[in-house]
Amino acid sequence: MHRLLFLAGCSTLLVPLFVFAEDDPDPEPAPSPDLAIQRLDDAATKAKEKDEKVDKQRKQLVARLEKMHAGLVKRNKEKEARELKDRILLADSLLPGHGLETKLTVPKLLDKASSSGKYRELLHVLYVPQDKASYMEFSDYGLYQGNTYAGYNNLSNGYWVYVAPRWYIWKGLK
16 A cells, blocks of 8 residues: 555656656757758759648748747847848748759858858849859849849849859848
8 A cells, every 4th residue: 555655656746747848859959050051952952843842841941040030139139130031031042943053051152142241131032043154153243223033023122143043132231
């Protein structure tokens, strides 16, 4: 009888431990935004157009990064929030079959796309691989005030930089 009471007492002590445990613990911590974008790029590059798995991966990553961005904004970390917003726009442009097509890391790619820091606050990222014939691997086109280009609409005025195969449209000069 004493053993049953002892076991019953122990079980009541263990229940609160289970209450605080996570329902679905993640065996691997979430990767850094740059690593996550690189993984998405690998999947997008290998995928065929209309690959739902890659599209789902992109949407999940963008949602996770937007949540991180909101947290940075809430904590008044403006510089980090702005840098993360650039990465969100880059990640959102990675559609199945439309990878980055570069060996540059994400930070180096964004640095090149900003003309080595000349521009700030990314507004749009446009996948236009056919422009490589006219603009080569890299072109700092400068200010352009058109609001449509290559099938993209409602574009903001900004400074355009081409890093094949994408146009990066920046809000302003640093």
